[in-house]
Amino acid sequence: MSILNKxxxxxxxxxxxxxxxxxKRCLTLNVDTAFDNKVYRLHQIETGPSITxxxxxxEALKLFKQMDMVRRTENALAGLYREKKIRGFCHLVVGQEAxxxxxxxxxxxxxxxxxxxxxxxWAVLRCESISGVIAELLGFQSGAARGKGGSMHIYGPxxxxxxxxxxxxxxxxxxxxxxxxxxxxxxxSVVLYGDGAANxxxxxxxxxxxxxxxxxxxxxxxNNYYGLGTASHRSSANPEYYxxxxxxxxxxxxxxxxxxVRESTRYGFKHxxxxxxxxxxxMMTYRxxxxxxxxxxxxxxxxxxxxxxxxRKDAIQHxxxxxxxxxxxxxxxxxxxxxxNKKLVTAExxxxxxxxxxxxxxxxxxxxxxxxxxxxxxxMHTWIPHKNIxxxxxxxx
Amino acid sequence: MASRGTITMxxxxxxxxxxxxxxxxxxxxxxxxxxxxRDALNSAIDxxxxxxxxxxxxGEEVAxxxxxxKVTRGLWKKYGDKRVIDTPITEMGFTGxxxxxxxxxxxxxxxxxxxxxxxxxxxxxINSAAKTFYMSxxxxxxxxxxxxxxxxxxxxxxxxSQCYGAWYAHCPGLKVxxxxxxxxxxxxxxxxxxxxxxxxxxxxxxxxxxxxPMSDEALGTDYLLxxxxxxxxxxxxxxxxxxxxxxxxTSLEAAKTLAGKGIEAEVINLRSLRPLDFExxxxxxxxxxxxxxxxxxxxxxxxGAEILARLMESEVFYHLDQPAVxxxxxxxxxxxxxxxxxxxxxRPEDVVEAVKKILKVK
Ligand SMILES: Cc1ncc(C[n+]2csc(CCOP(=O)(O)OP(=O)(O)O)c2C)c(N)n1
Ligand SMILES: [Mg+2]
Numbered sequence: 001m002s003i004l005n006k007x008x009x010x011x012x013x014x015x016x017x018x019x020x021x022x023x024k025r026c027l028t029l030n031v032d033t034a035f036d037n038k039v040y041r042l043h044q045i046e047t048g049p050s051i052t053x054x055x056x057x058x059e060a061l062k063l064f065k066q067m068d069m070v071r072r073t074e075n076a077l078a079g080l081y082r083e084k085k086i087r088g089f090c091h092l093v094v095g096q097e098a099x100x101x102x103x104x105x106x107x108x109x110x111x112x113x114x115x116x117x118x119x120x121x122w123a124v125l126r127c128e129s130i131s132g133v134i135a136e137l138l139g140f141q142s143g144a145a146r147g148k149g150g151s152m153h154i155y156g157p158x159x160x161x162x163x164x165x166x167x168x169x170x171x172x173x174x175x176x177x178x179x180x181x182x183x184x185x186x187x188x189s190v191v192l193y194g195d196g197a198a199n200x201x202x203x204x205x206x207x208x209x210x211x212x213x214x215x216x217x218x219x220x221x222x223n224n225y226y227g228l229g230t231a232s233h234r235s236s237a238n239p240e241y242y243x244x245x246x247x248x249x250x251x252x253x254x255x256x257x258x259x260x261v262r263e264s265t266r267y268g269f270k271h272x273x274x275x276x277x278x279x280x281x282x283m284m285t286y287r288x289x290x291x292x293x294x295x296x297x298x299x300x301x302x303x304x305x306x307x308x309x310x311x312r313k314d315a316i317q318h319x320x321x322x323x324x325x326x327x328x329x330x331x332x333x334x335x336x337x338x339x340x341n342k343k344l345v346t347a348e349x350x351x352x353x354x355x356x357x358x359x360x361x362x363x364x365x366x367x368x369x370x371x372x373x374x375x376x377x378x379x380m381h382t383w384i385p386h387k388n389i390x391x392x393x394x395x396x397x
Numbered sequence: 398m399a400s401r402g403t404i405t406m407x408x409x410x411x412x413x414x415x416x417x418x419x420x421x422x423x424x425x426x427x428x429x430x431x432x433x434x435r436d437a438l439n440s441a442i443d444x445x446x447x448x449x450x451x452x453x454x455x456g457e458e459v460a461x462x463x464x465x466x467k468v469t470r471g472l473w474k475k476y477g478d479k480r481v482i483d484t485p486i487t488e489m490g491f492t493g494x495x496x497x498x499x500x501x502x503x504x505x506x507x508x509x510x511x512x513x514x515x516x517x518x519x520x521x522x523i524n525s526a527a528k529t530f531y532m533s534x535x536x537x538x539x540x541x542x543x544x545x546x547x548x549x550x551x552x553x554x555x556x557x558s559q560c561y562g563a564w565y566a567h568c569p570g571l572k573v574x575x576x577x578x579x580x581x582x583x584x585x586x587x588x589x590x591x592x593x594x595x596x597x598x599x600x601x602x603x604x605x606x607x608x609x610p611m612s613d614e615a616l617g618t619d620y621l622l623x624x625x626x627x628x629x630x631x632x633x634x635x636x637x638x639x640x641x642x643x644x645x646x647t648s649l650e651a652a653k654t655l656a657g658k659g660i661e662a663e664v665i666n667l668r669s670l671r672p673l674d675f676e677x678x679x680x681x682x683x684x685x686x687x688x689x690x691x692x693x694x695x696x697x698x699x700x701g702a703e704i705l706a707r708l709m710e711s712e713v714f715y716h717l718d719q720p721a722v723x724x725x726x727x728x729x730x731x732x733x734x735x736x737x738x739x740x741x742x743x744r745p746e747d748v749v750e751a752v753k754k755i756l757k758v759k
Binding site: 143145148149150152153196197200230299300357359360362363364375378379380381 | 485724750751
C-alpha cells in the first residue's frame, strides 16, 4: 500500500469511527510542496515520528485556545505598535503559532526553552501573566523584564528568553543542555532558531559539542522561508536544515499542523531520552507579518504567496477544521473559546495600561547581583547606587 | 530591522527640517543644497564604485533589499551581483572573506546591518584586518572599510544600542571614523574607501534621515576629507566641548542654549577617533581654558577618558582653569523603555549644566 493510500485508509478509519472524545488523525498537511505525499522527511533515522496522532478533547481545546491566544495577543501588540505605544522592534509570530504551542505541549515541567527575538508566543505561554508581556512592550514597570528588555528580551520560568543576536542563543541552549546533563535532572533543552540563523557558524560549533558530549538538546529550526528579506534558498547552500549536519539525525515536518509538530517533538524527546543524543527537527512554517512591524514584508515575496498560505495552510483554521470534522467540538464551542480569549486579551491589555513607565530610579538597578560602587550616569559627577529589584533567579529551576 | 529604517525616515523628516534650519543659519554655505546622511553615504559609495573597479559592497540585505537602512539603494541594480553581494547572516564568515579579498588587492566595503552584529566578527576586524600590515612588516596591507550604524538607535534595547567608538579606537592598525554631518559622511567615506589601511566607519541610524547642507565642492565627485582631522563645528571662547557623531548634535544644542546666557562654547566635531586630532583640541583649550567631552558611549576607558588623559599628560593641562569633565552614556546596558533610555544618554541639559558648573555661573 502506498503511503498515500495508507493515510487515506487511516483517515477513513478515523472518520468512520466518528470519534467525539479523541481526535485521531492521519497527518497530511504540509506547507512545503516538496513534501509530495510524505508527512516527514528523515535524515539518518529509519523510522520517523508517528503518522497518526491522538488528542483528547480537553487537551485539543486547550491547544486551540493557546494558539488563538498567541495570535490575539500578537494582533493586540500590532495595534499598540501602530498607535506608537510600542517602540523599536516588534517581531510578530503570527502564522507560526502551532510551532510554539505544539512544542510547549510536549515539554515537561523540568524541560527548558530558549529562542530568538521572535519570542512573543513563548512569552504568552510561559510568562506569569499576559498583562506582564504587554506591559513589557509598553515599557512599563510591571513588564516581565520591568520594561528593560522590550519585545526581544522576555523571560519566564524555564524560558531563557528571546535573544537579539541571530544565532547566539543556539550555543546558549546547548549550555543549558549541559546543565541538564551535569546535574542529571532528566530535562531536555529545547533550542529554537530560524532558517536565517541556521547558517551562523556558532550553530555548527554548538552541534558538534552537543554531539561530542551527548547533551540532551532538541534543536528546532523554525523555517519560515525567510530571514528578514532573504529567502532561504538565497541564504543557504543547503536550505534543508534537517539535514545540514552529517552527524545529527533530522526530521522535517509541517509547522502548520499542530499534530505533526507534536509528533515530531515527541519523537525528538524520545530519541534524546533514549540516550541517542541530540537531534534536529525542522518545522516548515510561515510568518504573515513583515520581519518586524515596520517591514511591510512585501518587497521580497508577493502578496499572493502570503494570502495563499493564510487561506490554505493556516494553523489555527486547520485546527478548527480538525476539531469540527472529528466532531470533537462544535462550532459554538470554538466560538465560545474565541470570545473568552478576546475578553481576556482586552482585560490583560487594560490591566497592563493601569501601570506606567519604569521610573528613573530603576535606571542602574539589576546591572549586577552585587557591585561595590555606585554607577555613573550622564549628569555631571553623578553616581547612583547599585541595587537589585527584579525577581532574582526566577527563570532557572 | 530594515523596517526600522522606514520609521526613522518618517520621524526624521520633521527633525531634519528643524536641524537643517538651524544649520542653515550657522553654516557658511548659505543657500547650499541639503542632503541626507543616507544619500551622502550612497553617493560616496556610488562614486567610488564608479571610479575604481576593485571597490565592491558585501553584507546582509545590501543588494536586493537595497540595504536594511537603504544606504545602498539602487547600487545592486546599477552594478549587479558581482559588485553588490548579499550575504547570509554569518558575520564572522563574510567579514573574514571581505578581509581576505582586501589582502589580495580588492577594496571591499563590508557593511554590518548594525555594528552590534560586528561583535560576531570582531576577531577578523582586529586580529586579521588591523594587525596584518604590522605582522607582515608592511608587506600585506588591508584596504577595507567596515561600515554600518553604530550606537544607540531608539527603543531597541541593550543588544542593539551600543557605541563601539572606544572599542575600535583602542586598537592599533585600525583607523576609526565617527562622522556627524552629510559632508562628513561623504568626504570621509570616500577617503576611507581610498585609504590603504583598514577603516572602521561608524554611522548612526538616527542621523540617516537628517538633511545637512552640502557645499558645491562637497557635491562633487572628488570631495575628500582628511582622516584624522577634527572640525570646529561652532567657534567660541569660554569652553571647549569635544564630541563625536550624534553627541555633536547634543553639544550644539547645548551651545545654543548657552549662547542665550552669554556663554560662547566652542564645539569640536572629532570626525575621526583614531587618529585623534589632539592639535585642534589643544588650540581650543588654550583659548577657552575649559574642556568638556560629550559622548553616548560608556564612561570607562571611553573616548572622553582618552581625551582627558591626554590633556593631563600635556602642557595644555596648565591652561585649564577647572578640571576637565566627561559627559557620557550611563554605565549600564541600554534599557528599552523610553523613560530609562532617555536617562541613559547625555542630553543637552546635562551639557549645559556641566558647563555652568565648571564656569561657575548660575
Ligand atoms: C548577528 C546578527 N546579525 C544580524 C541581525 C539582524 N537580523 C535580525 S533578525 C534577522 C533575520 C533572521 O532570520 P531567521 O533566523 O530566519 O528568523 P526569523 O526572523 O525568520 O524568525 C536579521 C538579519 C541580528 N539581529 N544579529
Ligand atoms: Mg526565518
